[in-house]
Amino acid sequence: MTGYLYEKDLRQMKYNILTSTKHDEAVRAIAQRLGLTDAKLRMVLIRRFDMSLLENLGSRWEMGQQYADNNDDPVAEELGCELFTRFVPLVDPQVMQSICDETRAMIGNESSRDEAIARGKARIREAVLS
């Protein structure tokens, strides 16, 4: 069956979007927040996001910084619960909810807060890369 060439591989075009000046800044900031390398995050973004979402990545990131997780929940804020599910949708909301709940439970069970947050962030990284 005849297929369209542009449907077969959009990776180059998506990579071009991500490496433009402003998008590159956003990718580096997101990668730093997640604790991932820039290249790995780019790979995930190219695989998961469509082109319009990639084009809008910088704007969504900016709005996320301004409006996400403003509900006085320090755990959600540190993990970026809304930021990585609704503004930059890299993690499934249900998975993120379970990570948040587990982190809160760990803090409640007298383990160190920093340790619990680090564990939560590690699980978010796993979810992003999965």
Added chain:
Amino acid sequence: MKKTVDVSIPLGPVHPCWKEPVRLKCETAGERVLRTEVELGYMKKGIERIMRGRPWQEVMFLAERVCGICSVIHNMVFIETMEEISDIAVPPRAAYLRVIVNELDRMASHILANFSYCYTIEHETLAMYLLNTRETVLDNLERITGSRINTAYMIPGGVRFDLLPEDAAAMLADLVKVEDEIRRHTRIFETGPLIALRSKGIGVMSREEAIRAHTVGPTARASGVEESDLRLRHPTYRALGFEQITRTEGDNFARIMVRFQEVFQSIDLIRKCVERLPEGPIRGGGLCKAGEASYSGEAPRGELTYSIKTDEYGRVLDIAIRTPSIMNIEACAHSMIRDVTSIADVTSTFISSDPCIACNER
């Protein structure tokens, strides 16, 4: 029993309703649209790459060729960014003339967007009426700048042509005609029962979704996002007492009505400018210098940002343009079209957000 199957329906890249090539891939269950993906890349110009390394005198002409529908604002934002970098002041008369030309361009763009929408919902009579009215607006743009589309009207420190008193009088007379016609068209749009069926409650985007996707311009204002018009922060518009138009419905109808209301507002702004037009020079002069700045202006579709880095000769070393359609198209695909109950509403909803593919792909 009829079996319901999930199918992927492609719309475009060449589609009678699209002004420019873009492809929407809609995944549907029966008539319901579950997911939409926008595919871009059919008209990539690479204009930012072409701009790099060139002197501002060349980049100025390239900037307004990013988009043919809102070329004046590309010219204006580029020039105002250069003025910010180089600390160049604009004479008051030139500042008012800039607003006049910018508002004429906004009117032409809004009328074209509403024409497209009416054409898409197959109200061709109203669509053709609107195109006819747009001609008068473009004639006035030509009267002031000498050109209908790529005007290159603004230069650092001023504008290229003055507004003669006889031209101002002719423009004001034309605006009375345009206002009457648009009032009639708005009434047709507001009261048409078939238009309401295709527009009210269709493609609804909530205020929260609009904020999340950073939607801008009439698309954001139709969803009730306050302070989303950058003209509120522009010194000349503030002097003219500009107030933002906002609606809360967030549907196709609201997006079109915001544009109609903004056309009336533009007419008022032009009248105020002509009335208060100060005497004096139209060019202040000044040299473009080395520096770096990011500056935003309100294009007909929303916030347009130019980030520019220049050297001591005024050459553009680096430039990044963020156009309003980038945000609006994404919000359209992921918020407005998602869960639309009829595939027939996809085209009209997409057009209601006034997508500019030329801007988006640059």
